[in-house]
Amino acid sequence: MNETLFQILVIVGVLLGTVSLAAALIYVERKMLAVWQQRLGPNRVGPFGIFQVLADMIKIFFKEDWIPPFVDKKVFILAPTIIMLTVLMSFAIIPFAPGVVVADLNIGLLFFFAMSSLGAYTIVLAGWSSNNKYSLLGGVRGAAQMISYEVFMGLSLMGVIIQTGSFNMTDIVNAQKDVWFVVPQFIGFVIFMIAGIAETHRLPFDLPEAESELISGFHSEYSGMKFGMFFVGEYLGITLVSCLITVLFFGGWLGPSFLPPFIWFIIKMFCFILFFVLLRATLPRPRYDQLMSYGWKLLLPLALLNVLITGAIVLSAQ
Amino acid sequence: MSGYTDIIEKIQNQFPDAIVYQQPTYDEFPTLWIGKDSIVKVLGFLKKDTALRFSQLFDLSAIDEQARNNRQGQPASKFTVVYLLLSYSRNQFLRLKVALDSDKPSAPSVTSVWPSANWYEREVYDMFGINFEGHPNLRRILMPGYWKGHPLQKAHPARATEMGQFKMPEEQMLEQQDILxxxxxxxxxxxxxxxxxxxxxxxxxxxxxxxxxxxxxILQMDGESIVNIVPDIGFHHRGAEKMGERQSWHTYIPYTDRVEYLSGVMNNLPYVMTVEKMGGIDVPDRAKVIRIMLCELFRISSHLVWYGTFAQDLGMMTPVFLTFYDRERLFTIIEAICGDRMHPNWFRIGGVAQDLPVGWEKLVADFVNYFPPRLKEYDKMVMKNQIFKARTKGIGVYNTEEAIEWNVTGIGLRATGLEWDFRKKQPYSGYDQFDFEIPVAVNGDCYDRALLHVEEMRQSIRIIEQCLKNMPSGPYKSHNALTTPPDKKHTMYDIETLINHFVNVTWGPVIPAGEAFCNVEASKGNNGYYLISDGSTMSYRTRIRTPSFPHIQFVPQYSKGYTIADLMAILGSVDFVLSDIDR
Known part of the structure; x- marks a missing residue:
């Protein structure tokens, strides 16, 4: 009985925690960008502007839920829910601390891949149903980008899986007791991180949105809470990728015992989130074809090489 | 500048009857009236002839002569088409005029000689109703398609109150939408x-x-690649040229500020220089150096806006905030000197509005020390970034011939390898006294244009530093009677001066009849004013030659085959301002 209660607590905690974290990230990102851009950032609502998130939420919830008359209504409504759904589902496999995991699946990583593949639908459907040329271009770009970067994402993690011998996330963390996978799997880490940014389509890989070219691309026509769902979905995506990097390459909750495991996890995760924000503040956006050729001509061979070498070393060690 | 007798001789040898009249002007450009039937041939000859090489159609405009009193023996004409040519090899301007003396004016199109004449002729058609025979697509360009009449004709009302009440019934709205x-x-x-x-x-x-x-x-696209582009301009048209005809010489200065709204007082300069040329006003040295200093401050300010927004076009978030921060610092200096930030309206006919304030040296010196390290930082962040290079190198390439053919000036021209800067070639306002370099690049792509913008900022800092060290003392305004506002020193002692002062303050100065053109190396290219005085307190015709107009006309020529993302890089690197295109 107690175990069930604990499990329910974990589920509710993860759900509420991640969603409110994603909301809080709006503030974190705006404030950090401001610091790096010689500005003040939000500072009107509450001390240091910390209630800005609240104000934003109230505003976005009370905005008119408007659907343009020329869109494909059903698909238009469906599209933003997919990204929320798939990203939230992915959080189920993340072990935040020993035993604190929604579903300790033995196919954990595969489940994540499945969910992130489904996430591509949100861009394609939003871009298509908006019935707008800019949205369509964004949707087409997004589909191509996400599908190709998924390939390298999967391949980049093969090294980790070979070394652990399991898809289970808890096993992966436990396998890093001696040395974090970022050391033996450095190439895999770099590729996973790049692919992760591409999957969450953030700058520098925000081609489906490309504000200065496509005017927000696939979500041009969205407003109110439907737009908010894309927005929160994006921040959830960053959190998810940061969590995964922590679990797969930086030993998850592992760390010196003066802090509890859960805190270690959070600290590591936040470092990566901030790194993503910093990237956004620094880099320009490559062109669409440059992004694609970079992926297929550089990342794919590198990822394959990584799998080959890891496999060979593991085999020879047996 | 070399003499121009050989030009006239050559034209007369080739086309004995072509030259109808030689007109003297204040700017001392050779000004020839050519017969309507031979204009295309003469222009073609001037462009091709190896000794002349008037290869650039610098400007094409027209004059409605019907209300003009002082025509000073010019051939009879109701509408006059004016061609201004520039020869790079001779470093010389040449003005040709064609008289159209009928109620339905019509001139041959010169698009066969210069493709860049296309938009200019459309503009003349739009503004004056002059038909151009043989023009490929003669339609309105600045005014909306439903406009009745041709605004720059003298008969067209210049004020909204003369035009009757504005109404927009629904069917009219639908009709106008349909035109778009x-x-x-x-x-x-x-x-x-x-x-x-x-x-x-x-x-x-x-x-x-x-x-x-x-x-x-309007992009014609095949997938994501651009097949063709049709630019549609005129949304920012405010009738700056028409306003020039009803403002006194002095009160028009604030309007010039807004023609290229990022460069503030740099727009005042060609205007006041033209008026000074016509009025024979000598500007004191101190005023000249103050003008140069403010122009260069505004060049940096304009390039900073360009720097930030160009980086943003390529998806970089941060530079725009940093460069705007620097621009704010610049505006602090400009505000201390002029009392206003973006459009200070600071230059006056014969000088500047006031002397420099006490303590200006410290403000300028602070900026001169502060700015170069910031530029280095931006270099690291933007110019040396690999993605930035991948996005701009080899994109939007054209060569010097194409640039001259399409009337490209300024950085767009220098990026192709031609070292041509009017501050050096035809120094004005005392630029010849300064030590600075003209940055030149060779590839003519987006990256080179970006590089030149950055280098120009460095050179501007050099010029400002020299202004700071060598600011001459003396009056900041000329003592000439036409100076505005006029000198008041002697008014209480001398009735003649008092009368002059009274007239000049109440009506504004009367500039002697005649015409002149003055041209400066502005931040976006060459900005020039062609003014015609009819011997009154107002300009008879104000023609503003802006650089962005031909630059945008040229964009479709070298953007074909690229993607939308590249087009953004190209548009950013061209560095245009809409108010500069539409006026």
Whole structure:
């Protein structure tokens, strides 16, 4: 009985925690960008502007839920829910601390891949149903980008899986007791991180949105809470990728015992989130074809090489 | 400048009857009236002749002569078309005029000689109703398609109150919307490719973050690559030239500020220089150096806006905030000197409005020390970034010949390898006294244009530093009677001066009849004013030659085959301002 209660607590905690974290990230990102851009950032609502998130939420919830008359209504409504759904589902496999995991699946990583593949639908459907040329271009770009970067994402993690011998996330963390996978799997880490940014389509890989070219691309026509769902979905995506990097390459909750495991996890995760924000503040956006050729001509061979070498070393060690 | 007798001789040898009249002007450009029938041949000859090489059609405009009193023996004409040519090899301007003396004026089109005449002729048609025979697509360019009349004709009202009440019933609105509907066939574009695939027509603008203003580009696309572009301008048209005809010489200065709204007082300069040329006003040295210093401050300010927004066009978030921060610091200096930030309206006919304030040296010196390290930082962040290079190198390439053919000036021209800067070639306002370099690049692509913007800022800092060290003392305004506002020193002692002062303050100065053109190396290219005085307190015709107009006309020529993302890089690197295109 107690175990069930604990499990329910974990589920509710993860759900509420991640969603409110994603909301809080709006503030974190705006404030950090401001610091790096010689500005003040939000500072009107509450001390240091910390209630800005609240104000934003109230505003976005009370905005008119408007659907343009020329869109494909059903698909238009469906599209933003997919990204929320798939990203939230992915959080189920993340072990935040020993035993604190929604579903300790033995196919954990595969489940994540499945969910992130489904996430591509949100861009394609939003871009298509908006019935707008800019949205369509964004949707087409997004589909191509996400599908190709998924390939390298999967391949980049093969090294980790070979070394652990399991898809289970808890096993992966436990396998890093001696040395974090970022050391033996450095190439895999770099590729996973790049692919992760591409999957969450953030700058520098925000081609489906490309504000200065496509005017927000696939979500041009969205407003109110439907737009908010894309927005929160994006921040959830960053959190998810940061969590995964922590679990797969930086030993998850592992760390010196003066802090509890859960805190270690959070600290590591936040470092990566901030790194993503910093990237956004620094880099320009490559062109669409440059992004694609970079992926297929550089990342794919590198990822394959990584799998080959890891496999060979593991085999020879047996 | 070399003499021009050989030009006239050559034209007379080649076309004995072509030259109708030689007109003296204040700017001392050779000004020849050519017969309507031989103008195309003469222009073609001037362009091709190896000794003359008037290879650039610098400006094409027209004059409605019907209300003019002091024509000073010029041939009879109701409408006059004016061609201003520039020869790079001779470093010389040449003005040709064609008299059109009928009620339905019509001139031969020179698009066969210069393709860049296309938009200029459309503008003249739009503004004056002059028909151009043989023009490929003669339609309105600045005014909306439903406009009645031709605004720059003297008969057209200049004030809204003369035009009757404004009404917009629904059917009229629908009709006007219908006119804005893009029909590819009107522009000679096909809706389908050779293998029966539909092209996509993408309407980019007038409201689009990448166009930096209300510019509409219609893209004919095959997938993501651009097949053709049709620019649609005129959304920012405010009738600056028409306003010039009802403002006194002095009160027009604030309007010039807004013609290229990022460069503030740099727009005042060609205007006041033209008026000074006509009035024979000598500007004191101190005023000249103050003018140069403010112009260079505004050049940096304009380039900073360009730097930030160009980086943003390529997806970089941060530079725009940093460069605008620097621009704010610049504005602090400008505000201390002029009392205003973006449009200080600071230059006056014969000088500047006031002397420099106490303590200006410290403000300027602080900036001169502060700015170069910041530029280095931006270099690291933007110019040396690999993605930035990948996005700009080899994109939007054209060579010097094409640039001259399409009337490209300024950085766009220097990026192709031609070292041409009017501050050096035809020094004005005392630029010859300064030590600075003209940055030149060779590839003519987006990256080179970006590089030149950055280098120009460094050179501007050098010029400002020299202004700071060598600011001459003396009056900041000329003692000439036409100076505005006039000198008041002697008014209480001398009735003649008092009368002059009274007239000049109440009506404004009367500039002697005649015409002149003055041209400066502005931040976006060459900005020039061609003014005609009819011997009154107002200009008879104000023609503003702006650089962005031909630059945007040229964009479709070298943007074909690229993607939308590249187009954003190209548009950013061209560095245009909508108010500078539409006036």
């Amino acid at each position: 509907q893009f029909k590819p066939e009107e522009w000679g574009l096909k809706s389908q490719s050779a293998n029966n695939e539909d092209f996509m027509f993408l309407n980019l603008g007038p409201q689009h973050p990448g166009t930096h203003g209300i510019l509409r580009l």
